[in-house]
Amino acid sequence: MSLVLKNIQLDEEEVVNSFLEWAKVNAPSGREKNIAEMLENELTGMGFFIQFDEANVNFKGEIGNLIAYWEGTDSSIPPLFFSTHMDTVLPTEGLKPVIKDGVIYSDGTTILGADDRAALTAYLEAIRYVQENDIPSGPIELILTVNEQQALQGSRYLDYSKVKSDFGYVFDSSGDVGQIILQGPYSSKFHLEVIGKSSHIGLNPEEGIYAFEIAADIIKNVKVGKIDEETLVNVGLIHGGELSSIIPGSVKMTGEVRCFNKAGLDEQLDLIFSAASRAAEEHGGKVVNKIDKKYSGFQVDKGHQLAKIALDAAEQIQVHPWLTRTLGGADTNNLNENNLTCITLGNGFRNIHTFQEHISIKNLVNTARYTVSLIQSWYNLHKND
C-alpha cells in the first residue's frame, strides 16, 4: 500500500450533533418505520440506491431491512458493506442527552441508544466525509437491519439476494475503537418440559409426582455459568405451579448454551438432556426436550483481508488495534451464515440496555474516522490488485 492517506479529521461537533439527532429518533424493535424513512431520505440525497426487504412479515414489524448501495468513485473495486441495526432495545422517545467530561449520557430516564446509533451516525458521517473530500472509494453498501434486539430476527430473515457485497464490517461492540472481533459463538436455546403428576396435597398426596423436585435435581446436576474458555450454559426461565395446595405436575425450563464450536455446543446439550432424563426417571416422571437454534458461530482467519485491513486502517488513524473473540451474539453471526463474510468491531458504548448507557465522544468520533480509514484501506488494497 503505497498511497499516502490524508489525515482523517472529522468535525467533532458535527459528529456529536448528528449522533444526538439520530439517537432521538424513537425506533424500538419492530417499530423502525420512522427511522427507516428518514434514512431513505438521507441516503437517497447522498446518492444511494435504496431497497427494503420484507423480513418484517416474519415477526409483525413495521418495515423490513434497509439495503442501500452507493457506487463510489470507482466501480471496478469490489463493494464493501457496513452493517448495523436500526432498532434500539427500549424507546428513546424524550431522550435528554447529558454531556459530561467528554462522555454522552441520557438524563437517566431513558436509554441513550448509543447501541447502535453510534455506528449509524459514524457510517453516515464517514461516507459524507469521503464524498465531500473527494476521497477515492469503491462501492459502499449499507445493510441496516430491523429487530436485531429480538434474537437477531431482522438479519435472520434478511433477503440476501438484494445484497451485492461479499465482505463487510459491523460496528456493534462495547470495546473501545480498535477492538476487532474475529470469532463469535454458536448458540441454541433448550426447553425442558418436566412432567410429574399433580394431585391435591389434602386429598391424594400419595398419587402426586412432584415436578419441582425433578427440576431441582436437574438444576443441581447441570453445570451452569462459564463451563470453560469456549462455553457458557444458563438456565434463565422456570415456570410452574398452580396453587399452594396442588403438588405441581409440570415445570417448564428454558436455557441457552453458547460455544465457539458446534461440537462443544452439541455436547453440552446432550449433557443437559441426559441429566434431565436421569432426574425425571429417578422420580417416576418424564421430560420432553426441545432445541431452538439461535444462531451459528463464525470465525474469520487473522490472515483474512478483512482482518488485515482492520489492523492497517486502525494504525492509519493512530488507534491501537487488537484481535479478539466474543461469546456475545450479533447480526455478524447471521450475516456470516449467509455468506456475507464480516467481523464485528468495537465502537465503545458502555452499559447498554440500561438507563446508564453512555459513550465517549472520542469513541464516537473514532468510529467515524475508522470507517473512513477502512474505506480507504479497502480501496488501496483492491486498487493494487
Ligand SMILES: [Zn+2]
Ligand atoms: Zn447492538
